[in-house]
Amino acid sequence: MNAIVLAVFGLAVMFTGFFVYSRFVAGKILKLDPDFKTPAHTMTDGVDYVPTNKFVLWGHHFTSVAGAAPIVGPAIAVIWGxxxxxxxxxxxxxxxAGVHDMGAVWASVRNKAKSMGALSGDVVGKRARSLFMIVIFLVLLMVxxxxxxxxxxxxxxNAxxxxxxxxxxxxxxxxxxAIYRFKWNLPLVSLVGVIVLYTLIWIGPQVPVALPETAFGLSDRALWILLLFAYAAVASLLPVWMLLQPRxxxxGLQLFVGLGLLYVAVFVAGPTVVAPMINSDVPAGTPSLFPLLFVTIACGAISGFHGIVASGTTSKQLNKEPDARLVGYGGALGEGTLALAAIIAASAGFATFEEWKEVYSSFGGGGLKAFVDGGGTILHAGTGISPEVSATMLTVMAALFAGTTMDTGLxxxxxxxxxxxxxxxISWMKKAAPATLLSVGACLALAFGAGGADGGGGLLIWPLFGTTNQLMAGLTLLVVAVMLVRRKTNALVVIAPMAFILVIGLLALAIQIYDFFGQQKWFLCGLAVVVLxxxxxxxxxxxxxxxxxxHEVAASN
Structure with missing residues (x-):
């Protein structure tokens, strides 16, 4: 089968959803009000609460939620076909995803831009708030x-x-x-910025940069991790307009150009899908498709991390309430197109079925490498861009997605x-600097405490991300559903996906606990029980x- 069929089907479904379904949910269910004063206006502080152009905010939300997960998850899940x-x-x-993201932005905006954890305390109760914030903290720690x-x-x-x-x-x-201080023209600034970024991508392979393999008793990976967290700490303290928003x-623009080139390459080259439609011969040790497909692909279909971003930073910058449709639903749509590209790259970026099968010889095979290698092959075939630059472009795309997510996550x-x-x-914990130090300290304690001098400890609890993330998504939809019912609005469009994803998340988590217990992975088993x-x-x-x-709504009627 030609990969064009996959691209046309996926893009047609998603864009129909945006132009039809999102309009229905925004207008008839959430009833987004252009006259409602958002927290960005009522609580403006020039640091976290800043009224923002909806296209700029869409870029923030999209790139913050679209880390490496919507690439890795779909590229791994192709093992089932x-x-x-x-x-x-x-x-x-x-x-x-679209309903979840838009609903989370709306719910937070209607409650002084509170996070989903704090919001659950107002909507549900203090016990729910305390437990919810534990789940949120663990998701952020993992990410x-x-x-x-x-x-x-x-x-x-890729130096x-x-x-x-x-x-x-x-x-x-x-x-x-340029945008906020000098008030320069946004389209012109955007165009120049994208040109500069792609010039850097072209220059990059010609001036590779690598840290020493060992220095100060640390590996190059450990040194990069320390540098990345030092940067993220500074970035988290700067006003959002200075770095977070424009970055x-x-x-987002640069990444969409890259995605656009990849899709153009698909339509020009028309690569053949060598992966099976449904793989009936999965490698030994591969878990069952149900329910693991729905947690292996979290980001790209629905993700609880989106709700944390939507209610954590996005809601504090929403200029007008109807902007939540473009920002929330549109941001989810952007991530969906990235996940679709990952599926195509991992299915049609190989020369033969045998070559594909070699990469997918075990569960967890493929992933980011399949996206970069497969996508690079398609990009080279469809556009003529050199293999070296193609690989760099996709590597930078993945790194920038992960980087912007890490910025927002911290x-x-x-x-x-x-x-x-x-x-x-706790008065000192209310301040930004001590809270940032605690955040960085928690991440580094996990990275180096559990992973040793190499700093890879974060990977230890990553197997729990998919299930915890989906559980978080279901709980977010539950809070939104309570708000809608309280407003006497039909909440079925929220309750239906909420019920499905909660059942899937809890079932997958129970399976994981059983597996961790059998493998005697006591730390993961204990942590999974806490999450469950x-x-x-x-x-x-x-x-x-x-x-x-x-019951109260029914009684009042």
Missing amino acids: WLPALLWVSLGTVFF NAVFGVVIANLLIN GSVVPVWGAIAVAMVIGQ DYIN RLQRYIFQEWGEIYN VAGVLVALECIAALRKEQ
Whole structure:
């Protein structure tokens, strides 16, 4: 089969969802109000609360939520065949991710831009808030600690990506000044920024940069991890308009250009899909498709991390409430197109089925390498861009996605510590600098405490990310559903995906606990039990609140 068929189907479903389904949800269910004063206006502080152009904010939300996960997850899930992955990404984006992201932005904006954890306390109760924030903290810890390792590995494996990845930071800071301080024309600034970024991608392979293999008793990976967290700490303290917003915005444009080139290459080259439609001969040790497909592909179909971003940074910058449709639903759509590209690269980027099967000889094979290698092959065949530059472009794309997610993730982790300071009246924890140090300290303690001098400890708890992330998504939808029922609005479009993803998340987590126990992985087993108990208790609290609201609405009618 020609890969064009996969691209046409996936893109058609997603864009129909945006122009039809998202308009229905925004207008009839959430009832987004252009006259509602958002927290960006009522609580403006020039640091975290800043009214933002919806296209700039869309760039922030899209690149913050689209880390390496929507590339890695789909590229791994192709082991079950391309069809299940294609259907989950396409339909999940439309009916799950878009509704989840837009709903989370709306719910937070309507409650002074509170995070989902803090918001659950107002909507459901204090017990739910305490448990919910534990789940949120663990998700952020997993994302930040692991993405530090992922970016470090990318920089080591492709030294030509170092200049464009770090150069993007300088470009973003110049753009922030140009837009906010000097009020220059946004389209012109955007065009110049994208040109500069792609010039850096072209220059990168010609001036590769590598750290010493060992220095100060640390490996090059450990040194990169320390540098990345030092940068992320500074970035999390700067006003959002100075670095976070412009970095995410210009990266979003650059990444969409890269995605656009990849899709153009697919339509020009028309590569053959060599992966099976449904793989009936999976390698030994591969888990069953149900329910593991739905947690292996989290980002790209639905992801609880999106709700943390939507209610953590995005809601604080929303200029007008109707902008939530483009920013939230549109951001999820952007991630869906990335996941679709990963599926195509991992299915049609190989010369033969035998070559594909060799890469997917075990569960977990493929992943980021399949995307870079397969996508690079397609890009070279369809556009004539050299294999070296093609590989650098896709490596930079993955690194920038992961980097912007890490930037936002650390800022969100700082918010969690500050919210705990507010809740438990710990005055020093309410301040940004100490909260940031706690956030970085927690990530580095995991990275180096569990991983030793190499700093790879974050990977230790990564197997729990998919299930914890999906559980988080279900709980977020539960909170949104309670708010909708309280407003006497039909909440079915939220309750249906919420019920599915909660059941899937809890079932997958129970399977993982069984596997961890059998493998005697006691730390992961214990942590998974904590997540399961917290998730079940939050779900019960939310369901009780939901039923109470439904009964009160029914009684009032």
